[in-house]
Amino acid sequence: MQRFHLHLPVVHSKGYGIILAVICMVLTVVSYATDQYGALWTGFGIALVFFVGILISIIHYNGTHGEKTSTASAFYLGIRTTFLATFLLGVFALIFHVLVVNGTIHRLIPQGFQQTPRIIRGIETEKERFWILFVGNVLIADIAMGVLAAMLGALVFKANQKSAGEATKDNI
Secondary structure: OOOOOOOOOOOOHHHHHHHHHHHHHHHHHHHHHOOOOOOHHHHHHHHHHHHHHHHHHHHHHHHHOOOOOOHHHHHHHHHHHHHHHHHHHHHHHHHHHHHHHHHHHHHHHHHHOOOOHHHHHHHHHHHHHHHHHHHHHHHHHHHHHHHHHHHHHHHHOOOOOOOHHHOOOOOO
């Protein structure tokens, strides 16, 4: 009986990272366009997509190499993908905040509001809070999610898996 083998194109960490970053960027723009940009659930949703994207990249990478990738190579692919996607998302977050989010706040003030101390204080708080959110959410959270996904993916989808009773010296 002939087995059917699906030939998948080999994609490297650059491709996985760019694809994952673009998906997260699109989700960020959609959350902003639907006025859900500051909602907590959108951040969790995008983090979940990031986590699953790293896992899928490891699964695909393992599949393109005949299910024979080592734990270390799968882990390093996940780490490289994480850092590239995080870098691209960081650049996007800076540009998006400066051009879209920050620009919208400044355009709203002269059009419909008086410049009261409360509004000016709110803008200054938003500017100060951005860097905390940027470092915490974009950099630390994405890197932590990516490292966890890389570890999980590398350990779960490693080559030559054996059950606990079949563990050998080569498999440990």
